[in-house]
Amino acid sequence: QVRLVESGGGLVQPGGFLRLSCAASGSHLSVYDMGWYRQTPTNLREWVASISRGGRTNYADSVKGRFTISRDNAQNTMYLQMNSLKAEDTAVYYCNSVPGQRLPWGQGTQVTVSS
Numbered sequence: 001q002v003r004l005v006e007s008g009g010g011l012v013q014p015g016g017f018l019r020l021s022c023a024a025s026g027s028h029l030s031v032y033d034m035g036w037y038r039q040t041p042t043n044l045r046e047w048v049a050s051i052s053r054g055g056r057t058n059y060a061d062s063v064k065g066r067f068t069i070s071r072d073n074a075q076n077t078m079y080l081q082m083n084s085l086k087a088e089d090t091a092v093y094y095c096n097s098v099p100g101q102r103l104p105w106g107q108g109t110q111v112t113v114s115s
Contacts, residue, residue, distance in 0.1 A: 002027040002103050004095055009109030012085055020080040020109060022095030027103075030073040035098035036080045038091035039108070049080065050098040062088070085113045 008020040020036070022029075035050035049059045049069040057069050068081040078095055092108040 004103060004106035006093060006095055006106050006109040009093060009111045011112045011114065013115050014086060014113055016085050016113070017081070017083045018085065018111060020082065020093055020111075022078040022080075022106075024076050024078075028073070029071065029076050029078060032097040032103070033099075034071065034078050034095060036069060036078075037094045037096060037101075038089075038111075039094070040091045043091075045094070047098070048093070051078065082111070085111075087113050089113050 003025045005023045006020060008018060010018060012018055030053060033050060033052045036048040037045050038048050039045040047060060048063055049057065049067055051057050051069045051071050059067060066082065066084045071078045082089065090111060090113050092110050094105055094108045096105060097103050
């Protein structure tokens with residue numbers, strides 16, 4: 001069974017940066033188009049960025065120019081480099097396939113942007 005484990009979150013000041021990781025076991029991420037999602041206590045889970053099997057990337061307008069998604073198929077891991085963080089980026093971040101989120105959700109990783 002596929003298991004996704006997100007890590008790399010934490011508390012950072014506005015303008016700071018973090019790098020999130022999504023490690024997979026039980027399956028190869030290389031067979032999926034993958035994405036990052038985030039959820040706040042008051043909002044539905046929203047799509048943040050995605051990367052195709054071929055490496056094509058797409059971003060939500062709210063993070064374009066600040067976040068970079070990448071993948072290392074040899075390590076079976078996906079990443080999200082987050083720069084110039086804002087308070088509104090505060091959320092629990094998850095990874096999953098796109099579209100359709102076909103994989104079991106991991107526990108997510110909390111990102112808190114606050115001074």
